[in-house]
Amino acid sequence: MDPAVIPSPWRRSGEGGEPGRTDELFWTPAGAASTGEVIAWWEARRWPYNRLVFGVAIPSFCLYLFFVLSSRHLAPGDDAVEPLGLLAAPVVVPVLVNVGYSLGAGAELLWRAVSRDRSRRAGGVLMRLGACASVFLALLPSALWGVLWLWRVVVIG
Numbered sequence: 001m002d003p004a005v006i007p008s009p010w011r012r013s014g015e016g017g018e019p020g021r022t023d024e025l026f027w028t029p030a031g032a033a034s035t036g037e038v039i040a041w042w043e044a045r046r047w048p049y050n051r052l053v054f055g056v057a058i059p060s061f062c063l064y065l066f067f068v069l070s071s072r073h074l075a076p077g078d079d080a081v082e083p084l085g086l087l088a089a090p091v092v093v094p095v096l097v098n099v100g101y102s103l104g105a106g107a108e109l110l111w112r113a114v115s116r117d118r119s120r121r122a123g124g125v126l127m128r129l130g131a132c133a134s135v136f137l138a139l140l141p142s143a144l145w146g147v148l149w150l151w152r153v154v155v156i157g
Helices: 035-044 046-070 083-115 121-156
Strands: none
Touching: 035 046, 035 083, 035 121, 046 083, 046 121, 083 121
């Protein structure tokens, strides 16, 4: 069979514009959409978005702890994380992530009202921007501490 004919699960299929695996979160249907359809589109992606963000945030937090604890930066008796912050995080962080996510639907509806554009282009763009910003913020502490760890452990010795 000719490889050019085999549909790839990693790209949007040519028939009907249905999403493939990688763009499932960002894919938007062609044509105009009502306010209810916009909200339904965002709500259908809430769990995959949460899995993406927390799938990055949890390993990032573990790396952050590793870098902080092994960088010899903390004095004896200092905490790597505030104990009250650690208790509040399982409630506060998901709420903040989902409030930020909900702003995407609001921004798309505002865009549609201001621009009079009824197409769905803004939804995919806003989802990409929000997902990139959320992943960046989830990775930022571990990345910064990783650089400090490299400096202290590898460069300084």
